[in-house]
Every structure is written in C-alpha cells, then in structure tokens.
Amino acid sequence: MAVVELEGVTIVRSGATLLDSVSWKVEEGERWVVIGPNGAGKTTLLQVVAAQLHPTRGAATILDETLGAVDVFELRPRIGVASAALADRIPRGERVCDVVVSAAYAVMGRWHEEYDESDDDRAHGLMSQLQVDHLGDRTFGTLSEGERKRVQIARAMMTDPELLLLDEPAAGLDLSGREALVTALSDLCEDELAPSTVLVTHHVEEIPRGITHALLLKNGKVVAAGPIERTLTGPLLSATFGVLLDVRHEEGRWSARAAARAVRRPPTRLA
Numbered sequence: 001m002a003v004v005e006l007e008g009v010t011i012v013r014s015g016a017t018l019l020d021s022v023s024w025k026v027e028e029g030e031r032w033v034v035i036g037p038n039g040a041g042k043t044t045l046l047q048v049v050a051a052q053l054h055p056t057r058g059a060a061t062i063l064d065e066t067l068g069a070v071d072v073f074e075l076r077p078r079i080g081v082a083s084a085a086l087a088d089r090i091p092r093g094e095r096v097c098d099v100v101v102s103a104a105y106a107v108m109g110r111w112h113e114e115y116d117e118s119d120d121d122r123a124h125g126l127m128s129q130l131q132v133d134h135l136g137d138r139t140f141g142t143l144s145e146g147e148r149k150r151v152q153i154a155r156a157m158m159t160d161p162e163l164l165l166l167d168e169p170a171a172g173l174d175l176s177g178r179e180a181l182v183t184a185l186s187d188l189c190e191d192e193l194a195p196s197t198v199l200v201t202h203h204v205e206e207i208p209r210g211i212t213h214a215l216l217l218k219n220g221k222v223v224a225a226g227p228i229e230r231t232l233t234g235p236l237l238s239a240t241f242g243v244l245l246d247v248r249h250e251e252g253r254w255s256a257r258a259a260a261r262a263v264r265r266p267p268t269r270l271a
Helices: 042-049 072-078 096-105 117-129 145-157 175-189 234-241
Strands: 002-013 016-027 031-035 057-062 079-082 163-167 196-201 213-218 221-227 245-250 253-258
Touching: 002 042, 002 196, 016 042, 016 057, 016 196, 016 213, 016 221, 031 042, 042 057, 042 163, 042 196, 072 079, 079 145, 096 117, 096 145, 117 145, 117 175, 145 163, 145 175, 175 196, 213 234, 221 234, 234 245
Parallel strands: 031 196, 031 213, 079 163, 163 196
Antiparallel strands: 002 016, 002 057, 213 221, 245 253
16 A cells, blocks of 8 residues: 555745656555755655645645545644654753653643543653653753654654654764664664654665665656665766765665765876
8 A cells, every 4th residue: 555645746836846746656664765965855745745735736645645635634643743843843841751742632732631541651662762761851952952853753653653754853963863863763664563654864874774765856856766775876876966976885874975086197297
C-alpha cells in the first residue's frame, strides 16, 4: 500500500515555482531520505506530504486520502511531524514529559487535559527510546539543541502515526549532537514496527542506518528516486548539487566530498 503518492505535483507561490511536476510514491514500511541543496523544494515537499499545503496542480494522496477531497484536520493526526517551525511553538517553560504526552491531544502546552496511565507509559517509553527519559522534569528551554530534537521526535511518535516526517532533524547540531541523533534515528529506522518515514536533509552524513530509499531534488524537480544504493551515487549526487562529488558508503553510513582533481603544475623552466 502506498502511504504517499504524488502525481505531477506543482506548487507555485508569488509567481515562483517551488515544486515542478513531482511524481513520487512511498510504500508502507519504506524509509526515505529527501536530499538536495538549499532551495531545492525539500521543505515544500514535506509540507504537501504533511497535508499542510495543497498542490497548485497535480494530485497528492496521503494515507489513501486525496488532498482537496479530505478534511485535513482528520488526516493530520495520522502524521507525525518534527520540524523547526513546530519546535518554535513549544513553550520554553513546558516540562519535557508534558511536551511529549500533550501530543495525544494535539496541543502545545499542557492545560487541563486528562491523560490516562497508557498515555504516560507511551510517553515514557518513547522518551526512553530517544534517550531523553532522564530529562522528563526539565523544561524544554533548558535543553541542548540535540536534546530538543530528540524530544520533538518522541512527541511526533506519541500518537502512533502511520507516517513520520522529519524536516532536517540534525540542523544546527554540533558533531556530538548530530551523532547522538543519528544513532537514535538509526534505531528507529531499523525498527520494523516504526512507521513509514521521510527524512529531509542536505547532508548525506546525516542519513541514519535503516534508510531504504532516496529522493534527490534540484530546483523543485526530481533528479532521481529509488532504492538508496542505486540513487545515492556520485554521478546523481553531483548532478543534484552541481559539483563533482565522490560518494562513499561504509559501515552503514554515507559520506560525500568534492572529487580529487589533478593538480596542474607549472612547466619547469629550463636554465
């Protein structure tokens, strides 16, 4: 079953084409990375898949519901999202455990909702899985950027979503924070019970183990899409970023760097 199916999706805003005839399918159980340079349309694509943005042209079917013919307020609770825009809405004085559990009511900031024991157990289990359970009584504003990212992912998983969307989860992290997050995401992506996942990034080093497919975007258009081993190649990634790249895959992790070029030496002058 396809959890995401886009057919010729185009997004035009203020005369600018942000996505250009994008066709893409995500099957149940797949874990995708969407990768491309700044301005490629990655976040716009994720907004469509999150049912937050309707296509200007084309058709978008999310979890077997077609945008424009479904109540998005019923569809969105089935989709878990972690993004910088969402993080900005979390009250900095909110306890971490409440940041996570309040997703059960789709609210930001705990008020007078009543949660049962199963809600608390699920929140604690997710916090443990993302290695932030020891931060439960801390306030969100006191956390490091890496800790906040993992709390956001735990919150996104709280409603047991059928589709999980992660928009540049490692953005702004230092090396240790990035590696801790990638390790947590690897565990999640390798979990057979985890939902279908789409992760957006522009750094291949941030791709966790367990990612099965890749979509390469440039200027709002699809460069390539398919199984990651056949898609995340030097030639295709070079075409995506406009620079000659060497791509490596070692011990489950990806890396890319500018290809070595022959150094031209000036001719030797004869005496």
